Amino acid sequence: MNERIARGRLGGPMVLLAAAGTAIAAYLSVVRASGASAVCDPSHGCDVVAASPYAVILGIPVAYLGLAYSLVLLAVTAAWWQRADRRALQAAWALLLLGTLFVAYLTFLELAVINAVCLWCASFAVTIVAGLIVAAAAIRPAPRESS
Amino acid sequence: MSHKPATDAPGRKARRAAERRDRYDAARDQRRARTSTAAGGSSWLTTRTVTAVAIAAGVVLVAVLAISQLGGRSSTTGLKDPGLEYPASIQDGTALGSATAPVVMDVWGDYQCPVCARHSLDVEPSLVNRYVIANKLRIVHHEVDILGRGGNESRLAATGGYCAKQQDRYWRYSHGVYGNQQGENRGGFSRDRLTAIAVAAGVDEAAFSSCLDSQAAADAFAATQAQGEQLGINQTPTMFLNGTRSAGLKSASDWGALVDAALAQASASPSASGSAAP
Known part of the structure; x- marks a missing residue:
């Protein structure tokens, strides 16, 4: 009766980080769609970044791409957490590697080309990098118990 | 336990x-x-x-x-795109920001002046980011001919600014011109090249060309030039921050300190705020 279902190691923190990233991307998508300014952005960096030509890739706003990416990441991390399916962990790992490279490029654009920093985008990048670190810990074999 | x-x-x-x-x-x-x-x-x-x-x-x-x-910043026409695009909501002709901003920075420049280009492309975006969008600062550009030395490149580029403004493309055009300097009076701002820069900025070519030849554009340039001479503008860039004159290049942080001081002064004596300039 009290039997627990086996869950993927570190799946909880991974899902939490993916959910935080999804929430940030969803908020930035709403801001983009409504044309409003982002809140809690004292330097108004998000307005400048969103107005730059780098905020759109192939006609699609980067905020929407970020939301789509985050939803997929959330799904695979949830699959790892719930079912301990290693393929889901590998998919999450691959997505987080891709995401880390991509947010590194976007951060470079903000600092070196656009000359403005969007705190919401930086927060999103932090969730991706933190997720990568947690996934790196999860993808390694669990240490053997000394008994 | x-x-x-x-x-x-x-x-x-x-x-x-x-x-x-x-x-x-x-x-x-x-x-x-x-x-x-x-x-x-x-x-x-x-x-x-x-x-x-x-x-x-x-x-x-x-x-x-x-x-x-980033590679696309150098287009097939050989023109560089500085990649700056300010929000439409803060663009107001040759000005950026609210007309009721407590601090006004008037910038007098020459499109052939490399220091003006550095100010416009490297320093101004930070000021826009920190102050203009927050409705604390209004930046107003004025382009004059200081470096033309009898040629027509500074004048033609400045006239182009007036024509781009007529199509609400002044800032894209201005960044395009500053980003495509080729030395002073060396043909970098020929009519054809300025037209290409304007087109890259989204300006209608026919209207731009017709505007360049118009009396209204010539009069607008002459009026700005006369105003600059009256203010004794003999080097560029020259700025007036709430009327206080300053020339040459300053870093964004140096300007930030000056704008902060002007904001403090404006809040202490609201009647003294706004443009005392030009």
Whole structure:
């Protein structure tokens, strides 16, 4: 009766980080769609970044791409957490590697080309990098118990 | 209290089972990787392979984007796109920001002046980011002919600014001109090249061309030039921050300190705020 279902190691923190990233991307998508300014952005960096030509890739706003990416990441991390399916962990790992490279490029654009920093985008990048670190810990074999 | 309740035992068992399975999966991956390396097998879905593929895909993705976005800053016409685009909501002709902003910075420049280009492309965006969007600062540009030395490049570029303004494309045009300097009076701002810069900024070519020849554009340039002479503008860039004159290049942080001081002064004596300039 009290039997627990086996869950993927570190799946909880991974899902939490993916959910935080999804929430940030969803908020930035709403801001983009409504044309409003982002809140809690004292330097108004998000307005400048969103107005730059780098905020759109192939006609699609980067905020929407970020939301789509985050939803997929959330799904695979949830699959790892719930079912301990290693393929889901590998998919999450691959997505987080891709995401880390991509947010590194976007951060470079903000600092070196656009000359403005969007705190919401930086927060999103932090969730991706933190997720990568947690996934790196999860993808390694669990240490053997000394008994 | 070091003993865990007995009811946790099944949970601990399940966790151990999960860990065992996890170790088994990881070991299987490693076995498969070894087998695949040794025998050229088809067990491709190992962590190492996934990592390599993801990194390769990420590097390719970023490289393609960087080439298309940053390489694209140099277009097929040989023109560079500085990649600056201020929000439409803050653009107001040759000005940026609210007309009721407590601090006004008038910038007198010459499109052939390289220091003006550095101010416009490297310093101003930070001021826009920090102050203009927050409705604390209004920046107003004025282009004059200081470096033309009898040629028409400074004048023609400045006249182009007036014409781009007629189509609400002043700032894109201005950044395009500053970003495409080719030395003073060396043909960099010929009529054809200025037209190409204007078109790249989204200006209608026919209307721009017709405007360049118009009396209204000539009069507008002459009026700005006369105003500059009246203010004794003999070097560019020359700025007036709420009427206080300053010439040459300053860093964004130096300007930030001056704008902060002007804001403090404006809030202390609101009647003294706004443009005393030009």
